[in-house]
Amino acid sequence: MDYDVIIIGAGPGGIYAAYELTKENNGLKVAVFEAGKRLEERICPIDGVNVKSCINCPSCSIMSGFGGAGAFSDGKYNITNDFGGTLHEYIGKDEAIRLMKYVDEINMSHGGEGTKLYSTANSSFKKLCRQNNLILLDASVRHLGTDINYVVLSNLYDELKDKVDFCFRTPVEHIKVIDGGYSVITAEGRFTCKKCIVSVGRSGSKWIEEVCHELGIPTESNRVDIGVRVELPAELFSHITDELYESKIVYKTEKFEDRVRTFCMNPRGSVVNENTNGIVTVNGHSYEDPEKQTNMTNFALLVSKHFSVPFKDSNGYGESIARLSNMLGGGVIVQRFGDLIRGRRTNYKRLADSFVVPTLKAEPGDLSLVLPKRILDGIIEMIYALDKIAPGTANDDTLLYGVEVKFYNMEVSVNERLETKYDGLYMIGDGSGVTHSLSHASASGVFVARDILRQL
Numbered sequence: 001m002d003y004d005v006i007i008i009g010a011g012p013g014g015i016y017a018a019y020e021l022t023k024e025n026n027g028l029k030v031a032v033f034e035a036g037k038r039l040e041e042r043i044c045p046i047d048g049v050n051v052k053s054c055i056n057c058p059s060c061s062i063m064s065g066f067g068g069a070g071a072f073s074d075g076k077y078n079i080t081n082d083f084g085g086t087l088h089e090y091i092g093k094d095e096a097i098r099l100m101k102y103v104d105e106i107n108m109s110h111g112g113e114g115t116k117l118y119s120t121a122n123s124s125f126k127k128l129c130r131q132n133n134l135i136l137l138d139a140s141v142r143h144l145g146t147d148i149n150y151v152v153l154s155n156l157y158d159e160l161k162d163k164v165d166f167c168f169r170t171p172v173e174h175i176k177v178i179d180g181g182y183s184v185i186t187a188e189g190r191f192t193c194k195k196c197i198v199s200v201g202r203s204g205s206k207w208i209e210e211v212c213h214e215l216g217i218p219t220e221s222n223r224v225d226i227g228v229r230v231e232l233p234a235e236l237f238s239h240i241t242d243e244l245y246e247s248k249i250v251y252k253t254e255k256f257e258d259r260v261r262t263f264c265m266n267p268r269g270s271v272v273n274e275n276t277n278g279i280v281t282v283n284g285h286s287y288e289d290p291e292k293q294t295n296m297t298n299f300a301l302l303v304s305k306h307f308s309v310p311f312k313d314s315n316g317y318g319e320s321i322a323r324l325s326n327m328l329g330g331g332v333i334v335q336r337f338g339d340l341i342r343g344r345r346t347n348y349k350r351l352a353d354s355f356v357v358p359t360l361k362a363e364p365g366d367l368s369l370v371l372p373k374r375i376l377d378g379i380i381e382m383i384y385a386l387d388k389i390a391p392g393t394a395n396d397d398t399l400l401y402g403v404e405v406k407f408y409n410m411e412v413s414v415n416e417r418l419e420t421k422y423d424g425l426y427m428i429g430d431g432s433g434v435t436h437s438l439s440h441a442s443a444s445g446v447f448v449a450r451d452i453l454r455q456l
């Protein structure tokens with residue numbers, strides 16, 4: 001065999017698997033194949049001057065390359081089983097938390113020391129939420145920030161590059177089962193290994209479906225989350241974000257009893273474009289360095305949809321809605337809350353007259369022409385509910401960017417060791433549908449690495 005272990009994908013799942021496999025310098029031969037670029041080569045061309053919106057690069061520097069989708073993220077590592085994936089359903093709750101804490105230790109020893117760990121434990125804010133029909137989920141969150149997250153990734157790469165063969169700009173095309181292991185086929189040639197870890201994230205969602213189809217590995221449709229990103233002056237949420245940084249708050253709508261939740265809160269952050277397989281949606285991040293912070297806070301409000309019979313392509317549904325917004329706005333649409341509830345589009349004049357300045361250059365428009373009524377009604381209800389705990393949320397000038405879609409990969413059938421029906425073929429991270437976050441994806445990488453170490 002060319003390698004003991006081949007890892008496909010250099011996102012958090014792949015990186016922490018490589019770290020764990022090689023940290024004892026045990027001589028294991030490990031290779032990582034990554035479709036995207038090296039960390040320092042990952043530059044999104046949108047500069048706000050010459051390139052104002054997404055130009056659909058062949059390999060999206062935001063989603064692909066060393067560090068994966070998380071490289072320019074806010075670097076929020078949520079240590080919890082309450083959200084971020086269902087890893088605990090496979091490996092147990094205690095083990096999942098232990099591994100997330102272990103990942104946190106690695107981050108702290110690779111440049112993250114000094115960053116703050118926030119916690120919902122003993123927060124008086126929980127009661128305030130309950131009193132207003134909102135539920136605050138339990139979590140500890142380490143906020144690295146986009147800047148420190150980058151430092152941690154650089155340090156990890158420096159440590160790994162002499163122990164692991166990294167092949168960048170090398171998308172894997174096929175995986176074949178061979179005697180005693182696997183053959184991994186790329187445009188550069190085929191490489192064999194005893195064990196194979198597939199960690200291709202959301203950008204690899206279509207490819208992993210093909211691989212599962214080719215190898216007869218069962219998959220199940222997963223949910224899709226659809227909604228908007230809310231942006232408002234940071235002081236409106238500062239009493240919450242100063243204490244908790246990120247709060248995951250859930251609301252059950254009165255009208256349809258749907259659940260709407262906050263997601264990915266970025267105090268003093270920026271709203272950004274995200275490109276998944278050519279569809280432009282919205283996301284957000286913030287820096288740890290006060291110099292780079294803005295005076296706005298953003299977070300998503302999302303509603304989950306899961307289709308099963310007869311239509312089961314939940315992601316396809318989300319994609320169609322995102323395409324509609326791309327068709328109407330040429331990318332992401334921004335609307336003032338006041339315009340939305342008055343049933344009129346936001347135009348450049350209304351935006352310029354408002355008291356807030358958007359951090360993302362998006363096309364002013366009308367989100368009610370894009371989002372299904374049921375989802376939009378839920379979002380509006382939740383904005384009024386949040387207004388009770390953070391007065392000002394329902395101000396006319398609050399900005400809503402759409403659409404935000406969280407695509408979840410098909411859930412791949414894996415056992416309690418995250419192994420497919422083939423011995424030594426593991427599918428982990430967001431690509432497997434098991435995780436949806438940095439901490440869970442990273443923990444899944446450490447988990448399978450340890451499983452492999454026990455065997456090799």
Ligand SMILES: Cc1cc2nc3c(=O)[nH]c(=O)nc-3n(C[C@H](O)[C@H](O)[C@H](O)COP(=O)(O)OP(=O)(O)OC[C@H]3O[C@@H](n4cnc5c(N)ncnc54)[C@H](O)[C@@H]3O)c2cc1C
Pocket residue numbers: 008009010011012013014033034035036062063064065066067068069070071072073074075076077078084170171172173199200201202203204207264274283284285428429430431435436437438439441442
């Ligand atoms: C803008 C943004 C902000 C985010 N912020 C946060 C946050 O603050 N906290 C949080 O918990 N989560 C956040 N997330 C989500 C988080 O980044 C993901 O959950 C996490 O990166 C998943 O890790 P992964 O290793 O499973 O996959 P990924 O990070 O997606 O990495 C997969 C890698 O596999 C590569 N790949 C795909 N197909 C192939 C192939 N065929 N061959 C070779 N390589 C391939 C891709 O290029 C990619 O680099 C954010 C995501 C984005 C986009």
